[in-house]
Amino acid sequence: MEKIVILTGAGISAESGLGTFRDEGGLWAQHRIEDVATPEGFARNPKLVQTFYNTRRAQARKAEPNAAHYALAKLEQELTGEVVIVTQNVDGLHERAGSKNVLHMHGFLEGALCAACEHRWPAPLVMHITDRCPKCKEVATRPDIVWFGEMPYYMEEIWDHLRSCDYFVAIGTSGNVYPAAAFVQDAGRHGAVTVELNLEPSSVVSDFCKAEFGKASEIVPEWVDKMLSVRK
Missing domain, CATH: 3.30.1600.10 (SIR2/SIRT2 'Small Domain')
Structure with missing residues (x-):
């Protein structure tokens, strides 16, 4: 799966x-x-x-969820497989958009x-x-x-997901905060296709297989539609 x-x-x-x-x-x-x-x-x-x-x-x-949040909820609902969202955000907008499999690593x-x-x-x-x-x-x-100097939540679970995933996608991240900035390298080492979707290149963009740039509300729904269309 x-x-x-x-x-x-x-x-x-x-x-x-x-x-x-x-x-x-x-x-x-x-x-x-x-x-x-x-x-x-x-x-x-x-x-x-x-x-x-x-x-x-x-x-x-x-605040209200935007098109990017809703697109990820759609991906989780329609993909024949597993979608895990690991978020550095503390706002709860993923859940309000309908996503259920969300890990809040920063609380x-x-x-x-x-x-x-x-x-x-x-x-x-x-x-x-x-x-x-x-x-x-x-x-x-x-x-x-989770404040600076404290251990993020769910780390063992997150590392397990990274090492068993087929795709790793980073959306709206700077690549400046660890351990999250190292996720792409870990997923890539274990065979995942890695994709960055961002307004501008992150600090670790060179570690990704592919990258697309633009507003999250535009490029995330486009990417989700593409992922779902090739699996129908």
Whole structure:
């Protein structure tokens, strides 16, 4: 049975109005990564970090999936085989578009995590530094987000998928963040056809067999239609 593993980054959600790290004037441009996306930043100023992610959560809830998200959901529904989406995004737009087989390697804005007992539960729209864990009752609530310096989620499962897939496709990724930037090499070594779909070439574009450039909302549906048409 054919397996397609798809890695998605911030570029696939940009047309839904969610900014990337590199957008000038966006939410990320107003803060240092060290202050809002590291365990040390949270320890120094938990209120700043909670406020930052409360804002991101509100933005994500207002955003709508775009044609690229819907195309990947269509691929999962119509392909005779397996489609696995590994996303670096925390916005939940893949699920809202209809995708079901999604691994959030960097966490999820709609999740809350207890730093004391690692219990997880659905996050409210607004989280506070005084929130208690519903399980252990400690005041140790944080967003269920993988920060810089922390281990991404599902890594063993992801490596297994990469080593058993027929196609590996990276969409809207910069190729600057590891371990995700190394996925193409690992999949390629194990025989996968590797494809980059991006607005512009990533830092690791030379590692891919093929590359197409343009808006995700245009090139992703075209690629999906092509994949489905040759299998009918």
